[in-house]
Amino acid sequence: MTLSILMLFLAAGVPYYLILEKAKINSKLIFVLSSLLLMSAIILSQYIPNEHNTVLLSISFASTVYTIYKASKTTNFYKLGYYLIFINAPFFLLFEGRGVMYSVSLLVSLLGIYLIGRFYEKNYASANYHYIRGITLSTPYIGTFLTIYLITLALYPPFPNSLYFLGYVLQVETSLAWYIVIITIFFGNFVLAMKVMRESLFGRPNANIHYVDLNLNEKLMHLGVIVLLLILSFNGLKEILL
Amino acid sequence: MENIILLIPSIPIVIAFILSFVSKKELIPKVNLILSSMIAVFGLWGTYYVISNDRSIIGFDGLLIYNELSAILVPYVAILGLVVRKYATKYMWDEAGYRRFFILLNFIFSSIYLLVMSNNLIVLALAWQLLSISLYLLVSFNVGSNTAVQHARWTMIIHKGADLVFLFAVILTYKTFDSFDLAVLSEKWLAMSHSPVDNPTIFIIGLLFLIAAMMKSAIMPFHIWLPYTSEAPTPVSAVMHAGVVNVGGILLNKLAYLLLLTPMVLNIAFVVGLITAIFASALMLVVSDIKRSLGYSTVGQMGYMIMEVGLGAFSLAIYHLIVHGIFKATLFLESGALIKFARHDPNLPKRLSYELFWEEKIKSHTKKAFNYLAFFAILPVVVFVGVKMVLSEEFFTFNASIVILAFAWLTGTQLFLSFFKVSKADSFKVIFALVSSFVIILFTYEFIGLSLEHFIYGHNALLFYKAATLNVTIAMSLLMIALIMIIGWMFMYKQHLIDIPTDKNQANTFKWFFYKFLVKEGNYFALLHRSKKGKK
Numbered sequence: 001m002t003l004s005i006l007m008l009f010l011a012a013g014v015p016y017y018l019i020l021e022k023a024k025i026n027s028k029l030i031f032v033l034s035s036l037l038l039m040s041a042i043i044l045s046q047y048i049p050n051e052h053n054t055v056l057l058s059i060s061f062a063s064t065v066y067t068i069y070k071a072s073k074t075t076n077f078y079k080l081g082y083y084l085i086f087i088n089a090p091f092f093l094l095f096e097g098r099g100v101m102y103s104v105s106l107l108v109s110l111l112g113i114y115l116i117g118r119f120y121e122k123n124y125a126s127a128n129y130h131y132i133r134g135i136t137l138s139t140p141y142i143g144t145f146l147t148i149y150l151i152t153l154a155l156y157p158p159f160p161n162s163l164y165f166l167g168y169v170l171q172v173e174t175s176l177a178w179y180i181v182i183i184t185i186f187f188g189n190f191v192l193a194m195k196v197m198r199e200s201l202f203g204r205p206n207a208n209i210h211y212v213d214l215n216l217n218e219k220l221m222h223l224g225v226i227v228l229l230l231i232l233s234f235n236g237l238k239e240i241l242l
Numbered sequence: 243m244e245n246i247i248l249l250i251p252s253i254p255i256v257i258a259f260i261l262s263f264v265s266k267k268e269l270i271p272k273v274n275l276i277l278s279s280m281i282a283v284f285g286l287w288g289t290y291y292v293i294s295n296d297r298s299i300i301g302f303d304g305l306l307i308y309n310e311l312s313a314i315l316v317p318y319v320a321i322l323g324l325v326v327r328k329y330a331t332k333y334m335w336d337e338a339g340y341r342r343f344f345i346l347l348n349f350i351f352s353s354i355y356l357l358v359m360s361n362n363l364i365v366l367a368l369a370w371q372l373l374s375i376s377l378y379l380l381v382s383f384n385v386g387s388n389t390a391v392q393h394a395r396w397t398m399i400i401h402k403g404a405d406l407v408f409l410f411a412v413i414l415t416y417k418t419f420d421s422f423d424l425a426v427l428s429e430k431w432l433a434m435s436h437s438p439v440d441n442p443t444i445f446i447i448g449l450l451f452l453i454a455a456m457m458k459s460a461i462m463p464f465h466i467w468l469p470y471t472s473e474a475p476t477p478v479s480a481v482m483h484a485g486v487v488n489v490g491g492i493l494l495n496k497l498a499y500l501l502l503l504t505p506m507v508l509n510i511a512f513v514v515g516l517i518t519a520i521f522a523s524a525l526m527l528v529v530s531d532i533k534r535s536l537g538y539s540t541v542g543q544m545g546y547m548i549m550e551v552g553l554g555a556f557s558l559a560i561y562h563l564i565v566h567g568i569f570k571a572t573l574f575l576e577s578g579a580l581i582k583f584a585r586h587d588p589n590l591p592k593r594l595s596y597e598l599f600w601e602e603k604i605k606s607h608t609k610k611a612f613n614y615l616a617f618f619a620i621l622p623v624v625v626f627v628g629v630k631m632v633l634s635e636e637f638f639t640f641n642a643s644i645v646i647l648a649f650a651w652l653t654g655t656q657l658f659l660s661f662f663k664v665s666k667a668d669s670f671k672v673i674f675a676l677v678s679s680f681v682i683i684l685f686t687y688e689f690i691g692l693s694l695e696h697f698i699y700g701h702n703a704l705l706f707y708k709a710a711t712l713n714v715t716i717a718m719s720l721l722m723i724a725l726i727m728i729i730g731w732m733f734m735y736k737q738h739l740i741d742i743p744t745d746k747n748q749a750n751t752f753k754w755f756f757y758k759f760l761v762k763e764g765n766y767f768a769l770l771h772r773s774k775k776g777k778k
Contacts, residue, residue, distance in 0.1 A: 136385045137338055147379070156375040157368045166367065170413060183406065190402050198395065202385040240364055241305060 004053050010041035011103070013060035013089040015067060017082055027078040028127070031114060034082045035107060041092065042100050042107075053093075054177065060090045061181060068188045072195065075130040077117030080196065081110045084153060087188050090181045091165075101239075102168065105152075105160035105232045112149040112225040115218070116142065123212040129196070132211075133203030139213040143201055145222040150201075152229060154193035155186060159229055163236030170240070247288040247308050248301040250316060251356040251369075253281050254348035261345050271331035274344050278327055281355075282320035289313040300361065304423055307361035310698045311495060311560070315358045318564050322484055322571060323351050329575050330477040337475065343383060347481070350376035354485055358492060363412045363422040366496070370408050370454075370489075374401035377486055381474045390473040397467035404457035404464075411450035415500075418443050424496060431499035435705060439503045448504035451497055452511055459490025459544045462518040466766060469529075469537030479533075480574040483540045484567030491547045491563045498556045498699070502709045512552025518545030521764065528760040540570055554706035557694035558687065 008014060012034055020030045064087050071083035088106055092099040117127035119142065124132055136143040152159035157166075169182055205211065214222065257277045264270050288308045292298060298309035308316070327347065334343050353376055356369035378401070382394035412422075418441075421427055455461075460468035468487065472479055494501065494511075501508055522542035526535050543566045550559040695703040762768060 134385060136342075140339075140342070151375055154375075157371050162371065163368075166364065166409070169409070170364070170416060186406055186409075187402070194395065194398060198391060202382055202391045203388070204386045241362070242303065 001053075003048050004056055007041055007044065007048065008056045008060060008089075008093065010037045010044065011060075011089050011092045012038055012082075012086045013056065013063060013093055015063045015086055017086065027076060027082070028117070028121075031078045031082040031110075031117075034085045035110065035114075038085055038092075038103060038107060042103055045092075045100055057090060057093055057177065057181075060093050061177075061184070064088075064090055064181075064184060064188065068184075068192070071192050075128050075199065077113055077120060077127040077129060080192065081113045081117065084110060084113075084189070084192065087192075088185060091168075091185055094178065094181055099168065101232070101236070102161065102164040105164055105229070105236070108225060108228045108232060109149050109152040109159070109161060112145065112222065112229075113153075115221055115225065116146055116149070119214065119218060124209070129200040131206055132200060132209060134201075134205035135211070136201045138205040138211040141214045141219060141222075145214075145226070147197070147201060148226060148229070150193040150197050154190045158233050158237070160232035160236045161189075163233060163240055167236060167240040244288070244291050244299050245301040247284050247291070247299055248306045248359065250281055250284050250288075250320075251306070251352050251359060253277065253284075254352035254355070258345040258348040258352075261341055261348070264341070267340060270341055270344055271327070274327055274348075275324070275331070278320075278323055278348075278351075281351075282317065282324055285317040285320040289317055300425070304425065305362045305365050306359045307425065308359060311492075312359050314560060314564070314694070314698070315492065316355060318567070319351065319354050319358065319485060322481075322567065325575070326477045326480050326571070329480075330475070333477060334475060339383065339385075343380075343475070346376060346380050346383070347477070350380060350481060350486070354489070357489055360496075361424045363415060363424065363427075366424070366493075367405075367408060367412050370458075370493075371405050373458075373486065373489060374398065374405055377401065377482070380478045381471045381482075383475055383478060384473060387473060393467070393470040393473060397471055400457050400464050400467045404454045407450050407457065408454040411447055411454060414443060414447045414450065418447065428499045431503060432702065432705075435499065435502040435709070441503075444500070445504045445506055448497075448501055448507035449510070451493065451500070452507050455490030455493045456514065456548070457490075458493075459487050459548065460541050461490070461514055461544055461548055462521060462541070463766075465518065465522065465541045468541055469534040469763075472533035472537055476574055476577065480571040483536070483574060484571035487540060487544055488547075488563040488567060490544070491551065491559045494548075494551045495556050495560060495698075498706065499702075501551075502705055505709050508552050508554065508709060510552070511548050515545045515548030515550075515552055518542065519549060520545075524760055525763055528757070529763065530761075536570070536573065540566075543570075554709060555691065556706055557698050557703065558691040560698070561687070561690050561694055 009016070017030055017034065020033070021027075067083050067086040071080060071087065074080055074083065084106070088103070092103050120127045120129065120132070135146070148159070152161050155162045155165055157163060165186075172178070257274060260273055260277070261270055264273055288299065292308060292310060292313040298307050300307050327344070330343065330347070334340055337343065350373065353369050353372035357366060357373065360366040360369055378394055378398040381397050382391050384390040415427070416422060419427055419430055421430070457464040468482070471482065474482070519542050522538045522545055526538035526542060529535050529538060543562070547559045547562050547566075550556075550562060699706070759765065
């Protein structure tokens with residue numbers, strides 16, 4: 001039981017970000033911390049049997065619902081990043097060992113979001129995208145990469161999050177809790193990704209902002225993330241089709 | 243060697259990948275057209291192979307198949323794709339995001355090919371979702387427009403719902419039948435259909451697949467995304483109305499043997515299709531925006547298509563979606579050409595109806611001779627084919643769809659009369675044109691419907707009519723058509739003789755209420771806003 005509670009904490013099943021936010025800790029740090037904790041949960045899950053506990057799952061689900069609400073209010077890439085980790089936590093817990101690859105692909109796609117946040121911070125003073133609209137037209141490279149990350153997070157193929165999600169939901173025994181969690185995660189990720197798309201990718205470019213696109217190094221970094229996602233996609237396709 | 247045909251869904255992805263590295267704008271359409279014509283060649287080759295060898299091409303561990311259904315649909319989509327790409331070459335030239343447009347277009351075509359050629363429920367689910375996201379990005383292509391983005395959002399929400407419903411249907415199918423392979427599943431379903439099946443799970447599976455198809459095909463009450471997405475570039479509208487909305491019909495055809503086991507789902511399909519066809523056709527005539535009107539016309543046609551499925555005429559639904567697709571794509575692409583024409587000529591372009599029914603033409607002997615020749619060449623063929631078909635036994639087993647044809651014809655007539663306003667000019671000519679067009683359409687549908695049925699389903703086609711408990715006899719069909727025609731005629735007659743209302747005359751409140759109801763598109767948005775206010 002203690003190990004399960006530890007896993008629940010590491011996999012972001014409890015909204016500990018609330019305490020960190022109250023303590024005025026930088027959202028970038030919270031993002032990095034929660035990602036590292038999830039990574040350690042992924043590694044530990046290889047050694048510790050992750051048992052499915054209904055009470056813990058319910059706690060995690062309540063945290064998910066609340067975090068979806070919190071995420072719908074934010075316009076900050078870092079905050080969005082760590083909120084998404086908390087939103088997807090029940091998936092890791094519900095599918096026990098099999099949820100690992102989904103969490104890995106989630107972390108890789110969030111690495112992309114982190115890089116975007118860092119780019120915004122460097123060029124627009126903060127990782128906030130609220131006024132920086134219409135980037136599809138004004139900065140096509142960052143627009144393309146952000147579109148790919150958001151499609152991945154919204155659980156659309158051919159990207160790995162969707163493939164692992166599909167793979168797991170087709171393999172396990174279904175129950176009422178299962179259906180509720182699946183629907184919440186399926187729509188929660190989608191709604192948030194669509195919101196960011198609408199508010200950053202789309203819209204008329206703001207005439208008062210000097211838009212900056214990615215430089216070569218940044219492009220290469222994003223390309224690296226995309227390659228990682230494609231490798232995971234290939235693996236995910238193999239898992240569900242063969 | 244023939245397995246190379248199964249690479250068709252990957253070709254658009256390769257094109258999209260190549261396009262992202264093409265630096266010269268002039269090269270983008272060239273690369274796009276040359277490579278996408280390969281798809282058309284492969285498609286035609288595949289169709290030739292399937293017809294000449296009388297067997298399907300299966301590959302990639304049974305994940306993809308080029309069967310009779312693909313043999314019809316892949317060349318259709320490929321040729322449509324070529325036309326749209328060629329059209330978009332110049333049409334989109336001045337738009338921001340020229341390359342992005344073609345990349346997205348290739349993704350949507352790839353997902354349609356994958357959907358048509360899939361032989362596995364997981365591949366089908368992936369194609370189903372890929373189509374949703376490609377559509378969203380294409381519909382919101384004009385990213386600077388708030389309304390385009392807003393309408394794209396509605397589209398996406400409905401399509402995401404369709405994805406979820408589809409996913410649940412796949413899960414239940416796997417849990418019930420223990421396979422994802424569509425060929426294996428079809429055999430199982432066919433074998434099960436020989437004895438009565440009483441399993442509520444099968445009904446739920448059928449219903450979930452039907453709902454998913456309804457959402458993607460803009461059937462009521464999920465229709466609202468289609469009429470409002472006309473702000474997308476014209477080539478996108480053409481693809482949407484000629485390709486994307488058809489995927490519901492394609493899905494139901496792929497699962498035709500499953501629906502054999504659930505006659506109730508077929509009945510639901512018929513009723514929902516009927517309501518959609520009537521309601522959307524009425525809205526089409528009333529809404530003030532021409533593009534929305536076209537959108538509702540497509541919704542109505544999708545209603546007919548689902549009705550055909552509900553009556554067991556699966557192959558006819560395929561024919562309907564192809565014919566409607568070609569017609570609607572032409573209409574949308576022609577509208578773009580008309581706008582271009584109007585920019586050069588200050589006068590409005592003449593309507594075809596004007597030229598046909600009003601304009602005084604200089605009579606020439608050559609033209610008259612040509613008309614006679616055409617009339618006496620076509621008429622005997624129509625009469626011959628018609629009599630031969632009426633005398634054949636199969637004609638009477640293939641009559642349920644006649645009702646739908648009557649509705650389709652009636653909508654066409656409404657469109658013709660209201661848009662072209664030719665009723666008063668030369669009524670004899672108009673009636674002759676309408677009746678003869680109906681006769682030609684009727685026989686064409688019967689002939690092609692039967693041919694497709696033999697090609698796609700063979701002897702099993704009759705099983706669908708047995709399963710569809712709402713089978714309609716030819717006498718009933720004719721009676722219904724006669725009734726509709728008489729009511730229509732009376733309506734028209736009354737319209738022309740009706741008094742202009744003055745202050746003394748009381749307005750017909752029922753008529754007024756009905757008109758308001760239609761103009762407000764069935765109060766759909768009022769209900770939506772009310773529910774939002776309620777939440778607040």
